[in-house]
Amino acid sequence: MKLFLETYNNTNSVDINEIPVLKYQYFANMLRSYFADSDNHCLSYYAYRKDNKLKFICAIAKDSNGKIYLSSHELDAGKIMLDSLTPEFPQLHIFEREIAENFGITFEGHPWAKPVRYPFDRADKNKVMNNYPFYRMESDQLHEVGVGPIHAGVIEPGHFRFICNGEKVLHLEIHLGYQHRGVEKLMLQNDNRLKLCILSESIGGDTAVGNALAHAQLLESLADFEAPKDLQIERCIALELERIAVHIGDTAALCTDVGYQLGQVVCEALRTTIINTTQFWCGNRFGKGLVRPFGTNYPLNDKTVEEIKKILNDSGKRYFDMAERIYSLPSVLGRFDDIGIVTTQQAYRIGAVGMAARTCNIPRDIRATHPFQYFKTHKPQVVTQEKGDVLARGMLRFLEAKESVKYIFELLAKWESIDKTNLKPDYDHKLNPDRFAVSIVEAWRGELCHFAVTDEKGNISHYKISDPSMHNWFALALAVRDQEISDFPICNKSFNLSYCGYDL
C-alpha cells in the first residue's frame, strides 16, 4: 500500500488525487515511522472541506534528501472525534489545535486542547477571546502576571500570561488571535490574482519578500512554470536583503533591552541603510511590489547592483565590527549568556524550525535542505549555534547576516554573467486543474509554507499558510521557564516571532 506521495520544493505540482488517503490508524503508523527519525519534521498538517468530507493533509520534510512526503486521511461528515496524536508527537500539537478550532473536531487525549486564533469562521462561536482557558496553578505562593494585548512598545498585539513564584517564571501561556484578518479565505479571490500578491505581502510586513516569494513560487508550481535564472537570482537577493535587515534590526532591539545604547543606535542606522537599498531597488523599504509571479516589475539593473554592493560593503563591515563588539562586552554577555535556553531535545520535540532550530544545533534550513530558486544551483552555508540561549540567537543573526552578505556578492557575480529574460509578472496565467502544490521559502524566521489546491477549472479552491511561528511560539514559552520574569523581553526579542503571520 502506498503511504505517501513524494515531491520536492519549488517543482511541478502534483495531482491531488494521487495523494494517498489512509485509514487514520495507518496514517498514525506512518507518522510513527517517520517521526522516529529526527531527520523528518512536520511542515504542516491541516484540513479542508471537500464535498461533504473533511480532508486532512500532512506534509513531512526530510532534511537529508530534500524530499517532501504528502499523505492524507479523511473524515465523513458528522464524525467529529479522532484520537490525538500529540501525546506521541508533540510537534503536531498546534496543528491539531488549529483543525479542532476550525472544524469542531475533538482530538481525544490532546494535552493542550486550546483555541489558536479565534478565526471568524471557527466552529464554536461560544469560544471568544475573553474566555481563553488559561492554565492555572492554585497556590498562595504564586501570582499571575498578564501582559498585553497592547504592549509598552509599538508592536503587534498578543497576550502573555505568566505564573510566577516571586520573580521566577514557572509557566508562560501565549494567547494570540488579536491580529486575525481572515487572510486564508481572502486568498480564494480568483477574480484578480494581483490581490493575492498584495495579500501575501501583508501576511507579515517584516517578511513581505518571503511571503510574496512563497506565493509566487506556489502559483508557478501550479502552472508547471520554472523561473528563469535571472529572476531566481533576483528573488534570492531580495530575500537575503530582507534577512540582513531584520537580523540587524533585531540586534538593535536586543541592545535596547539590555541598555547598550551604542549597539542600539548603530544597528538602527545600519538597518535603515539596508531597507533603503531595497527601497532604491523597488520603491518600498519592505520590498513590497518586488516579487511577483512569473516575472517582476523591478528587474535588477547596473545602477541597483552598484548600490547594493556599495551599501553591503560599507554597512556590512560596520555591522560586523559592531556585532563583534556587542558579543565581547561582558556587560552584554552577562545578560545574554545562559538565558532563555531551549535544549536540542526540546526543539526536536516541538518541531522547531528555522532560526529557533538552528540555535539549538539543528541544521534545519530550507535553503539547503529543500532548496528553491537559485539556492538549488548554489547552496548557501548553513549557520548553527549550540546552546539555544539568547546569546546563541543573537550570534546566529550576526553570523547569518555575514553569510548573506557574502552570498549576495556571489549571486551578483553570477547575475552579471548571464543573459537576462526580464520577464514581466502575469496575473492571469492559467493554472492546471485539480492540482496540489507546496511552496516553502526559508525566510529570516524560518520556513514559510504555502499550499494550494486547484479545482477542475484551475481556480484556487483551497489555500493554506503556515508561518514558522506556528512551530516556534512554544519554544519561547519553554525558554522563559525558570527564568526571571525580567528576562522575558530579551527572550521574546531574541526570537522575534510573528503575531500576524500566526493569526493570519
Added chain:
Amino acid sequence: MIKEIKILKQHGIQYVPDLKGAVLTPLFRGRPVIKEQPSEAETEMLIRLCPSDAIVTVGGFGIDIGKCVFCKECALACPNKIEFTNDYKIATNDLNNLIVRQGDSEIKFNEEKIRPEVRKLFKNALKLRQVSAGGDNSCEFELNASGNVNFDMGRYGIEFVASPRHADGIVITGPITENMAEALQICWDATPGPKVLILVGTDAISGGMFKNSPAVKREFLDKYPVDLYVPGNPAHPLTFINAVLRLIGK
C-alpha cells in the same frame, strides 16, 4: 573603549537634518499624478486591475489614496496617464482630500477642520499611544523608525509612550480586527481628553485589502472623528512626521 570610539566615528552623523525637505529615492511610491484622463476602456481595465478598489469614477477619474495600496500597477499599465511621484507628503485631515484628480499637485490639508485645542495644547509636545489592530507590522516598524536615530521626531516633542494614561492621542494601524476591537476601545477610553485620533496606513484608513473581510470590525471609527489620515503601505516615517507637524502647526 577604543573600539567604541572607532565605531562611533564610522557611525558619524545619521540624523536627517531637514525632515520637511528630505528627498526620497525617485522610485519611492508616493503621491500619484494623473497626467491625462484615461479613456473609458482604460478606466474599465484599471478598475479590474486595481486590487483595492482605489479607482474612482464618480466626478471624473481619480485615485483614492486612502484605499490605494501603492502597488503602482495602474501606472505600469497606463504609463502615459498615471505616474507615481516620490512626494511623501500625502497625509491630510480630510477624507475628501485623499482623492487625487487630474491637475492635483499636492494633497491638501483642511485647516478649518483642525480643532483649535489640538494646536493650542499639542504644538510643543504630543505623546501618542500606538495600537496595532491587525497591522502587518510594516506600519508599526515605520512608526518606530520615526523616532529612531535617523528620523528622530523626538526633536519636535513627538513621541510614543507606553501607557494610554500618558498619551494625548491614539495612532491606529491595521484594518481593526474584530478580535482587537475591544482592546482598542479600552485603550481609547483610558486616554484622557482632549485627544487626537490618527489612522496610519491604508489598512487603517479604509480597511485596505481587508475591508470586506468578515474578520474586521470597524465600528470604532463611526464613533469618533479622525484628526489625521496618513496613507501608505506602509506609511513612510517622513509621511507620518510631516503629517503630525502639519496637524499641530509646526
